[in-house]
Amino acid sequence: MVSRVWAVLIVGILAIGGIGVVNKAAHTTTIPGGSTNATVNVLPTTRSITVSPGQVTFSDCHRGQRPYHSTSTLLGQPNGECSVGTLGTHGTYPITIDNAGIPSNIEVSASNAVPADNGTRWRLCSTHGHPACTGPRGAPGVDQYKARTTARGELNATPLTASPACDFVFDASGGCRAARGQLRHEGIKLIGPTRFSDNSTSFTITITWIAVAP
Amino acid sequence: MFGSGDDGSGDDASGLAMTMRLSAAESEYLAGARRRFGRRLVRAILAVPAALGVLIAFPWLAQASIGVGVQGAPVRLHTVARPGSSYALPPVYVVNTGTQDEMISMRVQRLSHGPGRTVPPSWIQFTGNGMQLPARKSARVPLELVVPAGAAPGKYLSDVVVVGTAAISVGKTNLGVAAATKLEFSVGRASDAGPGLSSWTLWVIGALLLAAVAVLAFRVSGLQVRVSRRPDSSKFINSQGGYRGQ
Numbered sequence: 001m002v003s004r005v006w007a008v009l010i011v012g013i014l015a016i017g018g019i020g021v022v023n024k025a026a027h028t029t030t031i032p033g034g035s036t037n038a039t040v041n042v043l044p045t046t047r048s049i050t051v052s053p054g055q056v057t058f059s060d061c062h063r064g065q066r067p068y069h070s071t072s073t074l075l076g077q078p079n080g081e082c083s084v085g086t087l088g089t090h091g092t093y094p095i096t097i098d099n100a101g102i103p104s105n106i107e108v109s110a111s112n113a114v115p116a117d118n119g120t121r122w123r124l125c126s127t128h129g130h131p132a133c134t135g136p137r138g139a140p141g142v143d144q145y146k147a148r149t150t151a152r153g154e155l156n157a158t159p160l161t162a163s164p165a166c167d168f169v170f171d172a173s174g175g176c177r178a179a180r181g182q183l184r185h186e187g188i189k190l191i192g193p194t195r196f197s198d199n200s201t202s203f204t205i206t207i208t209w210i211a212v213a214p
Numbered sequence: 215m216f217g218s219g220d221d222g223s224g225d226d227a228s229g230l231a232m233t234m235r236l237s238a239a240e241s242e243y244l245a246g247a248r249r250r251f252g253r254r255l256v257r258a259i260l261a262v263p264a265a266l267g268v269l270i271a272f273p274w275l276a277q278a279s280i281g282v283g284v285q286g287a288p289v290r291l292h293t294v295a296r297p298g299s300s301y302a303l304p305p306v307y308v309v310n311t312g313t314q315d316e317m318i319s320m321r322v323q324r325l326s327h328g329p330g331r332t333v334p335p336s337w338i339q340f341t342g343n344g345m346q347l348p349a350r351k352s353a354r355v356p357l358e359l360v361v362p363a364g365a366a367p368g369k370y371l372s373d374v375v376v377v378g379t380a381a382i383s384v385g386k387t388n389l390g391v392a393a394a395t396k397l398e399f400s401v402g403r404a405s406d407a408g409p410g411l412s413s414w415t416l417w418v419i420g421a422l423l424l425a426a427v428a429v430l431a432f433r434v435s436g437l438q439v440r441v442s443r444r445p446d447s448s449k450f451i452n453s454q455g456g457y458r459g460q
Contacts, residue, residue, distance in 0.1 A: 045285065045286050045287070046283040046286055046307065046393075047284055047395060048281060048284070048393055049281060049283075049311075050312060051279060051390075052279035053278075058387065098279075100281065100311055101283055101286065101393075102286045107325070206389075207387060207389055208389075208390035208391065208392055209389075209390070209391055209392070210325070210391070210392040210393065210394060211392075212325045212326065212393075213325075213394065
């Protein structure tokens with residue numbers, strides 16, 4: 001009977017001691033400032049696109065006929081041509097398109113050209129699409145223009161249309177699928193009308209790149 | 215030897231003269247070097263503020279960029295929409311990925327390929343459309359789907375297009391950006407009571423209908439259930455706590 005009482009006492013003492021040790025350990029772990037913050041970066045889940053222009057003027061203009069032959073920076077008629085960047089094998093392609101987010105299709109569209117006086121616009125036309133270019137050999141007609149984006153080594157430039165269409169610069173196989181973080185350097189080529197109706201000396205077009213779900 | 219010494223003196227004289235000429239050239243060279251250094255220093259001092267001034271006047275030279283992003287996950291309505299009703303769609307996450315503040319505008323346009331009717335843009339109302347979003351900042355834009363009474367039933371598919379309106383001008387070309395995510399929902403028939411109700415409501419209605427049918431069937435069958443109550447013996451406990459004899 002006495003030994004049983006001793007056993008109970010010993011167990012009780014050990015239990016109280018154990019609780020004390022655990023308590024102390026718990027106190028030890030709650031030292032102020034002992035916590036650690038860890039940040040984990042994750043892959044983006046957004047579809048996004050960024051455009052960075054590296055050049056600010058249409059240049060490298062040529063074609064047209066006297067007295068309206070193009071100068072280096074002024075578009076002439078009929079069917080003068082200008083470009084953003086100097087296009088060709090060793091050319092420069094100053095506009096950077098970056099598919100910063102998840103894999104997407106990159107499409108591009110353009111607006112009509114709006115004259116400074118907001119008068120008669122140049123309609124964006126297409127050789128094979130709608131509205132069709134009405135000039136000779138598929139060239140833009142009166143108050144029409146056409147444009148395309150292009151990149152170094154690209155065999156098929158992307159003719160610009162009013163509704164978004166695949167920007168072939170991103171996919172050599174004929175699509176426009178862009179991988180995550182894929183970027184391309186592009187230039188723009190513009191062919192002006194056979195004849196202008198509006199007397200403005202500047203026309204503005206808007207080119208929009210859009211990232212869409214594949 | 216003397217002659218040679220004369221020659222030597224001559225050489226010496228010549229050498230002296232040469233030395234003097236060298237000194238003059240050297241000093242001239244040094245002076246020129248000083249001038250060149252001064253010019254370079256002035257150029258270097260002027261170049262920094264000039265470059266800063268140019269970058270301030272023409273910010274595009276600092277590789278300004280415009281960018282916009284939208285959530286990759288499609289915007290979906292998880293119930294079947296009923297004609298004549300409106301629904302709150304999950305807010306759309308948009309982000310300005312460019313280096314300058316942008317006006318973010320949104321519209322509905324069919325860009326995705328696949329089955330489904332095109333969503334008429336007038337069915338979607340954006341709250342906070344045309345908001346100003348600082349560079350590298352994001353926001354969530356609430357959408358509301360308003361289905362007109364005469365809407366055709368079926369699946370609908372279009373895209374929510376987020377446009378960054380801070381276009382960068384390249385000569386007379388404005389460069390713009392946009393990003394799109396799918397918009398998907400289904401519209402039920404106008405006569406269907408069910409599609410607009412939640413599932414638990416349908417279950418309750420179903421259970422009630424089932425109970426009503428069961429009661430009706432029971433009555434029609436002519437079965438009768440008589441419920442009679444037997445007197446409870448506990449009611450006959452007397453005041454002394456004992457039982458009254460039965």
